[in-house]
Each structure stands twice: as structure tokens, then as C-alpha cells.
Amino acid sequence: MRKIIGALGIMALILVVVVGTLTTRIIKPTKIDQLKEQYSQKHEPSVDHSLFPQLNREFNSAKDVTAECITCHNKRHTEVMNSNHWNWEREEYIEGRGIVSIGKKNAMNNFCIGTQGNEKSCAKCHVGYSMDSKGFSFTDPNNIDCLVCHDNTETYAKASNAGGDAVPTLDLNNIATHVGQPKRTNCGVCHFYGGGGDNVKHGDLSSDMFYPDQDIDVHMAVENMDMQCITCHKTENHVISGKMYSLSSMNHNRVFCSDCHTETPHESQILNEHTLKVACQTCHIPAYAKGKSTKMAWDWSTAGKLKDGKPYHEEDSLGNHTYLSIKGSFVWDNNVIPEYQWFNGKAVHYLEGDVIADTTKPVVMNELLGSYADQDSKIIPVKVHRAIQPFDPVNRILIQPKLYSDNQGEGAFWKDFDWQTAAEEGMKDAGLPFSGEVAFTKTEMNWPVNHMVAPANESVSCAECHAREDGRLAELNDFYLPGRDYSHILENIGFATIFLTLIGIAIHAAFRIISK
Amino acid sequence: MKTKKVYIYHSFERFWHWLQAILIIFLAFTGFEIHGNYRFFGFEEAVRYHSIAAYMFLILIVFAIFWHFATGEWKQYIPTQNNMKAQVRYYLSGIFHHAPHPTRKTVLSKLNPMQRLTYFGLKILIIPLSVLSGLAYIFYRYPQSYQIKYLNIESLKVIAVIHTIAAFLLIAFLIVHLYLITTGETLTSNLKAMITGYEELEVDEEEDMVEPKEQIS
Numbered sequence: 001m002r003k004i005i006g007a008l009g010i011m012a013l014i015l016v017v018v019v020g021t022l023t024t025r026i027i028k029p030t031k032i033d034q035l036k037e038q039y040s041q042k043h044e045p046s047v048d049h050s051l052f053p054q055l056n057r058e059f060n061s062a063k064d065v066t067a068e069c070i071t072c073h074n075k076r077h078t079e080v081m082n083s084n085h086w087n088w089e090r091e092e093y094i095e096g097r098g099i100v101s102i103g104k105k106n107a108m109n110n111f112c113i114g115t116q117g118n119e120k121s122c123a124k125c126h127v128g129y130s131m132d133s134k135g136f137s138f139t140d141p142n143n144i145d146c147l148v149c150h151d152n153t154e155t156y157a158k159a160s161n162a163g164g165d166a167v168p169t170l171d172l173n174n175i176a177t178h179v180g181q182p183k184r185t186n187c188g189v190c191h192f193y194g195g196g197g198d199n200v201k202h203g204d205l206s207s208d209m210f211y212p213d214q215d216i217d218v219h220m221a222v223e224n225m226d227m228q229c230i231t232c233h234k235t236e237n238h239v240i241s242g243k244m245y246s247l248s249s250m251n252h253n254r255v256f257c258s259d260c261h262t263e264t265p266h267e268s269q270i271l272n273e274h275t276l277k278v279a280c281q282t283c284h285i286p287a288y289a290k291g292k293s294t295k296m297a298w299d300w301s302t303a304g305k306l307k308d309g310k311p312y313h314e315e316d317s318l319g320n321h322t323y324l325s326i327k328g329s330f331v332w333d334n335n336v337i338p339e340y341q342w343f344n345g346k347a348v349h350y351l352e353g354d355v356i357a358d359t360t361k362p363v364v365m366n367e368l369l370g371s372y373a374d375q376d377s378k379i380i381p382v383k384v385h386r387a388i389q390p391f392d393p394v395n396r397i398l399i400q401p402k403l404y405s406d407n408q409g410e411g412a413f414w415k416d417f418d419w420q421t422a423a424e425e426g427m428k429d430a431g432l433p434f435s436g437e438v439a440f441t442k443t444e445m446n447w448p449v450n451h452m453v454a455p456a457n458e459s460v461s462c463a464e465c466h467a468r469e470d471g472r473l474a475e476l477n478d479f480y481l482p483g484r485d486y487s488h489i490l491e492n493i494g495f496a497t498i499f500l501t502l503i504g505i506a507i508h509a510a511f512r513i514i515s516k
Numbered sequence: 517m518k519t520k521k522v523y524i525y526h527s528f529e530r531f532w533h534w535l536q537a538i539l540i541i542f543l544a545f546t547g548f549e550i551h552g553n554y555r556f557f558g559f560e561e562a563v564r565y566h567s568i569a570a571y572m573f574l575i576l577i578v579f580a581i582f583w584h585f586a587t588g589e590w591k592q593y594i595p596t597q598n599n600m601k602a603q604v605r606y607y608l609s610g611i612f613h614h615a616p617h618p619t620r621k622t623v624l625s626k627l628n629p630m631q632r633l634t635y636f637g638l639k640i641l642i643i644p645l646s647v648l649s650g651l652a653y654i655f656y657r658y659p660q661s662y663q664i665k666y667l668n669i670e671s672l673k674v675i676a677v678i679h680t681i682a683a684f685l686l687i688a689f690l691i692v693h694l695y696l697i698t699t700g701e702t703l704t705s706n707l708k709a710m711i712t713g714y715e716e717l718e719v720d721e722e723e724d725m726v727e728p729k730e731q732i733s
Contacts, residue, residue: 270563273657373670462559468552480673482653483552483559487677494684501688505695515612 035260039225043181050177059172062147062165063129068176069146077141079238084247085127087138088115092249094348095369106430107247108352110298110365110387110443111195112327114400117412117429121404123164125190131163133429149186150179157189161404184220185210187229196327199292203336203383204451208291216290217452232259245366245448251345251376255450257281279378281450282340283460288383288449293320293334298387301440303328304417311417326403326414328388338381338449340476342370347446353432356396362386362442363398372479379476383447390419392427394435398443402426519716524623525709529589532580533710539573540686547683570650577647592626595636600629611699620718638689646682649675 029037049055054072059065070077084090089103104122108114115122116133123131128143130136137143145164147156156175157167192198192205199206214221219232232255233242242255257280258265264272274283288294304325306312311325320332346369356363370377390399402425405412411425419438427434465473466483473481525533546566549556557565584590602618607630610618619628627635653676656669669675700706701716709715 270560270567276657462563463555466550466552466559480671480676482672482676483550485673485676486551486680487673490677490680490684494680497684497688498691501691505691509695511612515614 031262031265036225039227039231045180049179052177055173055176057173059176062145062170062172063142065172065176066129066144066146067142069179070141076238077144080127080144081138081141083238083240085238085240086144088126090247092247094249095346096348097351100351102249102349102351103247106352108350108365108398108400109246110385110389110445111201111295112403113389113398114352114426114430116400117402117426118404120163120406121161124158124160124162125194126164129164129166147175147179148189149182151175151186152180152183153178154183154185161406181228182230183228195295197295197321199289200295201385202447202449202451203294204285204288204449206289206292206294209451214455218455219453220451245347245368246445247349249347249349254345257284277372277378279343279380281381281448281453282379284453284456285338285381285449285451286454286458286460286464287335287337288381288452289334289336290452291334293318293332294336294383295330296333296336296383296385297331298328298385298389299330300328300387300389303413304419306417325417336383337472339384340379340473341368341382341446342372342374342377342476342478343368343380343382343448344370344374344376344378346370350398352400352430353397356391356398356441359391359393359396359441362444363391365443365445368446368448379473381449383449385445385447387443387445388440389443390423390438391441392423392433392435392437393439394437395433397432398441399423399434399438400426400430400432402429518719520719521714522623522717523713524621524626524715524717525713527713528583530710530713532576532583535576536573536580539569539576540690542569543573544683544687544690551680551683567654570654574647577643592624593632593636593639595633596629598629600633603628603630607699620720621715622717634689638686642682642685642689645678646686649679649682653679 054068059068080086084103087103088105089101091099092102093099094102104115104126106114106116112118112122118133119136120132123136127145127148128136129145130143145158145166147166148158153175156170159165159167188205188207188210191202192207192209194201194205199208208216209220211222212220214224218224219227230240233240234255235241239253241253243250243253258275261280263275266272302323305323306325312323313321313325314323316322316332318332318334321330322332323329347366348369349367350363350365368380368382390401391397392399401413401419401422402411403413403422405415408415410416411418411421413419413422416422420436423434423438424436460472463483465471466481467474468484468486471484473484477485543566546557546562546569548554549562550559550566556562584593599619606615606618617628619625621628652669653672656672656675697706697710698704700709705715
């Protein structure tokens with residue numbers, strides 16, 4: 001009987017092995033292969049602008065080009081003039097506050113703080129021309145700068161401190177005849193230099209992204225799919241998807257990795273279960289500022305020191321400014337491990353004029369809402385920029401200083417180096433009260449990290465979060481994480497029990513040996 | 517005192533005992549790595565091995581439960597107070613004076629009262645706590661991901677604490693078990709019995725007349 005069963009068992013085993021190895025399964029292309037195929041196909045423009053006689057002429061100024069664009073694209077200017085790239089504000093619903101109009105026009109950050117009074121300098125990154133502190137015609141379509149986004153020659157440039165005007169020495173004929181969909185270069189000339197320098201602001205958007213390699217970002221790597229910004233930030237009629245929560249507050253019109261990759265892209269079921277609570281970016285962006293360093297801290301209170309009456313700067317070994325008379329002292333870092341926060345797509349902002357409740361704690365400029373208990377929240381990686389910036393200790397509001405002016409004597413800090421006048425003029429421009437006293441307070445600003453995605457084999461490993469000490473999530477402890485958390489009481493009782501058990505059997509055994 | 521070589525642990529019971537032992541030890545080892553006490557396989561591998569061993573253990577338990585009822589072996593584990601005091605006194609003092617075991621082991625009654633109580637506690641309380649909390653660990657996200665509010669488990673903390681308590685108790689049991697198996701007729705007689713199935717048991721003169729009818733293969 002046993003021999004028969006044994007034989008049957010061995011035959012069954014052999015059968016399974018044979019069938020398993022010799023049969024082939026039809027293998028469908030994986031999702032990733034499908035995506036690679038889809039996004040490798042280059043966009044072929046449906047028009048060649050160099051063949052149009054209207055564009056094959058001399059242009060006196062960039063505004064003339066805009067006027068020419070509008071003769072054919074005769075409704076696009078309406079779209080642009082409805083966008084927040086143009087208006088520098090947008091209606092947002094902020095929880096606990098209601099509907100507000102917020103944008104670069106009136107928002108405050110902890111970099112250069114605010115644009116009011118400083119427009120001539122800040123407008124270098126406005127999609128328009130001729131903006132200055134005296135005003136700007138938001139209704140004149142000829143002020144639209146089409147070329148900064150649509151130039152494909154990579155030669156177009158806007159001038160510094162010129163209210164957004166183009167550099168005067170451009171070959172506008174060449175540029176006008178080679179326009180098309182925006183490339184990384186178009187978005188990057190502004191968005192990689194936010195905060196006044198390369199990678200100052202975001203940390204994950206630097207000049208390394210113009211032509212990145214795979215180690216910087218897998219999607220945009222030139223050798224991979226060479227994806228452009230607009231590939232993910234899909235745009236219809238100049239409404240660009242994707243939010244930056246420095247200015248946005250609502251959970252809509254967002255870009256998600258899962259839009260292409262779905263919520264369950266891993267082979268491992270265990271990893272797929274994480275996507276309920278952990279955003280893709282958390283594991284797939286292990287570090288940001290992988291090339292150029294980013295600014296981690298900015299202390300305005302040290303600004304204003306002069307050498308021989310002139311502004312000066314100091315640099316670190318990598319060439320980053322550690323001190324500028326016009327701005328203060330900075331701390332830079334690269335290959336930065338992000339901080340982590342719960343986020344459900346909504347944020348609340350410090351708006352100009354808000355009274356600071358507790359001046360002993362840092363003011364959080366944009367609090368990202370979310371928690372473990374909230375079903376819509378996921379853990380995201382964040383760059384937290386910490387600053388010390390001017391505030392009015394009597395009115396207890398942040399000061400929006402006047403920084404830029406063409407001339408001395410107009411109160412601009414970058415010319416006169418006087419916080420008193422800078423605050424007076426700046427608050428006047430912003431329409432805010434000023435007591436006359438200037439002090440400094442700590443602020444924090446949260447910049448979600450979404451770019452500089454690493455190759456899959458470099459993603460965060462399990463033990464980097466599931467670690468008792470010094471894990472990446474050590475600070476985010478409003479929930480139980482296996483491998484990190486445990487009941488200390490139970491641990492002590494448990495190991496004590498085991499220890500006592502061992503002692504007990506040792507004593508018992510000793511007595512048995514003695515009594516033998 | 518006459519003894520006879522008796523076939524006391526049949527094939528499946530021994531297979532079940534040893535496979536369960538290996539699985540529990542492996543589950544404990546990978547489990548405490550996941551808990552964070554040390555690094556050996558790596559966190560991801562520890563989780564994977566723990567899950568595989570857990571599923572194997574579940575299948576084994578299903579077979580074992582069937583076997584317990586199909587063979588009537590479940591009766592062996594019914595706790596009793598009969599002779600309990602005598603058994604406790606034996607382990608606390610009698611054993612040092614080479615006193616005889618107060619209970620006689622037979623095929624129909626393999627366990628002394630303390631063993632009955634301990635194994636009953638394991639089968640009814642500790643192992644189910646461990647298994648159920650382990651299953652909750654594996655599947656707790658599904659009620660939430662499919663938006664079933666009433667099945668939603670807010671936090672892993674309670675599951676984790678229960679699972680860890682069961683783990684510590686099982687390890688304590690394992691230590692005591694490995695020691696107490698040396699309290700047979702000889703130091704190794706119990707171990708040999710669980711390997712070969714045969715043990716030299718005391719026979720009652722009258723019982724010897726009638727061979728046990730259960731021949732379970």
C-alpha cells in the first residue's frame with residue numbers, strides 16, 4: 001500500500017515539474033512596456049510655421065510677434081488671459097476660510113517674500129511684457145509673451161529687471177518661425193530658477209532637468225523617453241494640470257503618477273498594498289537636489305551688511321552663495337533626503353495681513369492638510385524651506401518688503417539696505433498696515449517633491465522606513481508602523497518572561513542533576 | 517513494573533508535530549525580524565518568508581483539525597483536574613526524589629493533566645489569537661480600500677500587540693517544552709518516541725489482554 005502511494009506521489013511530482021517547465025504561457029506586454037511604447041512616439045507638429053509669409057519678416061519687438069500670433073490664433077489670448085500664469089492669481093477655496101483670490105500677485109513666501117512693489121524684477125517670470133510696480137494692463141492682449149513658452153529654438157530670453165520684456169538682441173524672425181509645443185527648456189527657464197537662482201526653490205526642479213540623464217529623472221532622461229513637462233502636465237486651452245501647493249489649495253486638476261501607472265503597478269502584492277497610504281513619490285524619489293544644490297534655509301535678518309559701503313557675497317566650496325548683502329545668509333544642500341507629511345490635496349495658506357497667533361513658533365506659510373485617519377491622505381515627500389524673515393511685532397503680521405527699485409532713495413532694500421524704508425514702502429504697496437517696527441521671525445514653507453524620479457532599482461528600500469531608529473518616517477508618528485513601532489511595556493514584559501523561563505528551567509535542571 | 521513497546525504516535529501525528537515545530541520556529545524568527553529586533557534576511561525578505569510560512573501553517577492546521585476530529589484524538593486534549601495536584605507536586609518536588617510519574621501514559625491517554633491544560637490553551641487560545649491577528653495583519657487594508665466602513669480597522673496597533681503577546685507566549689512555551697521533554701523515563705525517551713512513534717510504556721496487566729483496536733496508519 002505504501003509503495004503504491006509513494007510511487008503515485010513521485011509520479012505526480014514529476015508530472016508537475018514537467019508540465020511547469022515545458023509549457024509556455026502567452027505573456028502579455030506589461031503595463032510598463034505599453035507605457036514606454038506610447039510615450040516614445042514623438043509628437044509630430046501638424047504645421048510648419050517657417051512657411052508662413054506673415055512670420056518671415058523683421059520684427060521690431062517681441063510685442064509685434066505677439067500681435068502677429070493673434071492674427072491667426074485669434075482666440076488663444078482669451079485663454080491665456082484667463083489663466084493664473086497671466087493673472088498671477090486664481091480663485092481657491094481654502095478650508096476654514098472660504099473662497100479667496102490667491103496667486104503670485106498677493107501671496108507671500110519665505111524666499112523673496114512678495115511681488116508687490118517689486119514687479120519690475122519679479123516679472124522676468126511673468127508670461128507678459130511691461131509689468132512694473134505702477135501697474136500692468138491685464139486686459140491688453142499685446143502684452144502676452146507667447147514666445148517664452150512656445151519658442152523652440154532655445155534662444156529666446158527675457159531680460160532681467162525689465163518687467164518681463166524680452167532681451168533686445170534676439171533674432172525674432174528665427175524664433176517666430178520656429179514655434180511649437182513647450183519643451184522642458186521653455187518651462188525650465190522660469191521654474192528651474194525660482195527664488196532667484198538655479199534650484200533655489202523647489203529642490204526637484206533644477207537646470208539638471210534641461211537634459212537629464214537616468215540618474216536624475218527616469219521619465220525626462222534624454223536616453224529614455226525624453227518626456228517633456230507637458231507630457232504629464234497635460235494642458236487644454238492653456239489650462240495646465242498639476243498644482244504647486246505654494247499657491248494652490250484645492251484637491252482638483254492634479255497630476256498623479258497613477259494616471260499612467262495605475263494604483264497597483266508592482267509585481268509584489270505587498271508593495272501594491274502600500275499605495276493606499278503611501279504616495280508613489282515617497283518610495284520613488286529617495287532624494288532630491290541630485291545635481292545642483294538647493295536652498296534649505298534663508299536668514300533675512302543678516303542681510304544688509306556692506307563692505308566699504310558696497311554689497312558683497314560669500315560662497316561655499318561648491319560655488320553656492322552663503323551670504324548676499326541683498327538677501328542674507330543661506331544654507332544649501334544636495335542629495336537631500338526629504339521630510340515626509342500626510343497630504344490629501346488641500347492646503348491652507350498664510351495670506352498677507354494674517355495675524356500670527358503664536359510668535360514663538362515658526363509661521364507655516366502653507367500647511368499641507370492630511371493625517372493617517374483621513375482616508376484621502378497619503379504620505380508624500382516634502383522639501384521644507386526654513387527662513388527667518390521680517391515681521392511687524394506690533395501688528396504681528398509678516399512684512400512684505402520692497403526689494404527692487406531702479407534707483408536708490410526709493411526705499412528698495414536691494415538699493416538702500418534699510419529695513420525700515422523697505423518695510424514702509426513694501427507694506428504701502430501691499431495695502432497693509434505698518435507699525436514702524438521691524439523684527440524677525442521663523443517661517444517654514446512646504447514644497448512637495450514630485451520630480452527627480454529614480455530608477456526602480458534605486459527606490460527606497462523597506463528597511464529605510466520600517467526601522468526602529470532613524471528611519472525616514474521617524475518624525476511621522478501619528479500611526480502604528482510595523483518594524484518601527486512597538487509597545488515598550490509589552491517588549492519588556494515579553495523578554496522578561498522569556499528570561500525568567502530560561503532561569504526557571506536552568507534551576508529545575510540544576511536540581512535534577514544534583515539529585516541524581 | 518512491566519513495559520511494552522507501543523506504537524503511540526502514528527505517522528500523521530509525527531509529521532504534523534515536526535512540520536508545525538519547524539514552521540512555528542521559522543515564523544518566530546522572521547516575525548521578530550519584522551518586529552525590528554534584528555536584521556537577518558532583510559525586512560522585505562522576512563515579510564515574504566513570514567507570509568509563506570504563515571500560509572503553510574494555515575494549511576497544516578486545517579489538515580490537523582480534520583485529523584483531530586476524524587480520529588477522535590481531540591478527546592486527548594480535554595482538560596481535567598483529576599490528578600492535577602499530584603502532577604504539579606511531581607514536577608516541583610517528586611521528580612528530584614525519583615518518584616514515579618503520577619499518571620500512566622497510554623495510547624488512549626497520552627497527556628498528563630498539566631499537558632492537557634497547556635496544549636488546550638495553545639489550541640483554543642494562543643494559536644487562534646496568533647493566527648487571527650496574523651490574518652488581520654495580512655488583510656486589514658482591504659475593508660478600507662474597498663470603502664467598507666464598518667469593517668475598517670483604524671490602526672494596526674491592537675492587532676500588532678495581540679500578535680506580539682501570542683509570539684512571546686509561544687516562545688516561552690517552546691523553551692519550557694524543549695526542557696520538559698527530558699522528563700520522560702530517560703532523557704531522550706520522549707524525543708525518540710516522537711521521531712520513531714514507538715515508546716516503552718508501562719502496561720496494566722489486565723489491559724494487556726486486549727490490544728488497542730485503533731490502527732491508524
